[in-house]
Amino acid sequence: MDSFVAIVQVLDSTIRLSVPLLLACLAGLYSERAGIFDIGLEGKMLVGAFAGAAAASVFHSAFIGLGMAILISVAFAMVHGFASITHRGNQIVSGVAINFVAAGSTIILGQAWFQQGGRTPALQPGERFEAIVWPGADAVRGVPILGPIYSELISGHSILVYFAFAMVPFTWWVLFRTRFGLRMRAVGENPAAVDTAGISVAWLRYRALICTGVLTGVAGAYLSMVQNGGFVKDMTAGKGYIALAALIFAKWKPVNAMFACLLFGFLDALSIRLQGTPLPIVGKVPVQFMQALPYVLTVILLAGFIGKAIPPRAGGVPYVKER
């Protein structure tokens, strides 16, 4: 029974750890499906996290914080769009620039506004998104097997967790069942076909980037207002890049993206759980090894186990009308 509880706990933290990855991964899916590479997911999450925590702590409202996170993140996405769609700049350079601006500006503004070494003040209850306890969760806790699954895994997460997982089928539906999705996929594959069909390539790509901005904003808010009680500098810690890796791993498909993110989340959860625990045969391993494990596995998985991942064909190429 102990080991079962341990497993449920690991799975529970898997969900918590996958959520920011999943949101960022779906965010990347929107922009890359529209043909805009977005290496700036990391930066947009970071500004979202900062804006969310700062606004929540100033206005004492989690929802104002969330709104602010989305607003600022979308604004950054629009900067990326202005550089790479309107001015046909290099998408990688623009994305990297956004990451640098995000990393620097959050620390400077945080220090200027709150004087806590770049942190935002610790969020009080009401300024954070609290866990939602589902009806009967406490009552069934004692029931073997199903009890812990219901009360630990399904119940007891913040609204943003449910939002993130709801976005998976929603994104699939948008992509494959709506006009917007059809056009967005088309513009990522052959923008000239979209242009000659009488549709604006630029406006379509901007709209995809707005979706990206909204989702990275929510991802950032989750980091600073759910997982953590405030903003800490560089708190995204490479999650934007792991999300990009997961996106490739998932071959730009929403349901695959969810499983990829759950896998990376699981590896992360496992590494935390196993810290300091002696493993069978090899015995005790250094903490650093366990922390490196998800990344090592990422490299191995990406290198050998996903087959051929074909990105959207127009990805990374600014659209110029041909003569």
Add this chain to the structure above:
Amino acid sequence: MAQAAIELIGINKSFGAVRANRDINLEVARGTIHGIVGENGAGKSTLMSILYGFYQADSGEIHVGGKPVSINTSNDAIALGIGMVHQHFMLVDNFTVLENVILGAENDALLKSSIAKARSELERLEREYGLEVDPDAIIEELPVGLQQRVEILKALYRGAEILILDEPTGVLTPAEADHLFRILKQLKEQGKTVVLITHKLREIMAITDTVSVMRQGTMVATRATKETTVGELAELMVGRRVLLRVEKGQSEAGAIKLSVKNLTVKDSRGVTMVDDVSFDVRGGEIVGIAGVAGNGQSELLEAISGIRHAVSGEVMLEGRPVDLTGKADPGELRDRGLAHVPEDRHHVGLVLAFEENENSILGYHDDERYLKGPFLNVDAIMADAKDKIEKYDIRPGNPRLRTANFSGGNQQKIVLAREMEQDPGVLIVGQPTRGVDVGAIEFIHKRLIAMRDQGKAVLVVSVELDEIRSLSDRILVMFAGRIVGEHGPEATEGELGLLMAGVEHQEAAE
């Protein structure tokens, strides 16, 4: 005369200093097939792009159905019933036929009703025009002929009354082109108006009612097709008399320079593409290989030039064998006097991103003439490039220009100049004039015959039967990987056509 479907009045369009269209007037009658011919860069595509709303004219008027209109976007053109089939298809390769058809013409925000409507609409179009295609097929899995059909369906689905086709047969096999023409005739019978842009005069003669000729941005003439000839059109296009059939003397065949014996080649799927082929090419003669594209000619060329692995057989170059494992060193073969003008100049013959002078020595850059110690001798290369530009009339004559900015005909001349000027003993040329203008074709043919007269062995592979007949001293016909017949240059089109279609071959087998 029927009412005009389209009328263009005084259209002008410049790109920077280049005047692509100058004061163009054009009237296209309803329910006709109207051809527009002209060399590459004559401004045909620009004019049609203006009509389709891709560009805006600097000045001039467009009338559609008798009323003046302004076409600022492709949407305006579509709304006026103008549809365009582009030279490079505007299709999303990994979408289904249905998805491509509805893209941009969806009913509402959800796809379900649009797909249902498109499905029944496609069935109707299929019945009316014989445009059958599987609506659920993925575009990239369809042959080009069918992809083009999807483009036509896209336009018809949007209610096009006027259909513009830009160089539609460039990518088609002769059979596919014939099918396309049947479809176009059917469209005409149903009252649609078709504008056909091409530089192939045969097509114009075969299918159009009226033909307009463009040259250097101006409209030089409009004729009823019945009242004109290929010769007159060619002359109007180029602005001078063109020899459609190059004059050449008797060949004086010498010793065997290239000998192919029992050559068999399989492609990557293991299908036999070249089946036990044997022939010789002597110095001082041009041997032409005719055949419908895809009957093993490409593989034959690749095997002879040492690029592709041959299963069995041997190839002797000036009496010495060529390594047929597919790992032959092209540089070594060049040293032995084999020059190869590949079929696909974009992928094999040129690096489009390079400057002209770099491409003009590509593959020969290790030659001492172009080296100064371990470095490239830039002065020598530039002088050499300028020399070739002059000799081969490559335009524009700027050796520093990126190769991608040259027209197809001039790119081909760059490759030909490079290979011919090495003074090879054996010259192998694949599709010498694919995508090349009439004027340049004449020039290229003359050069090839000059090579022959110098005593070189020349092997030409082409899908253009006229070209084969005009150039060759001996014609070999390939069908399904085999040489199915040999003829002299006096062979008629009919004789060769039957061989190319495999008719005699099949009868012989039975």
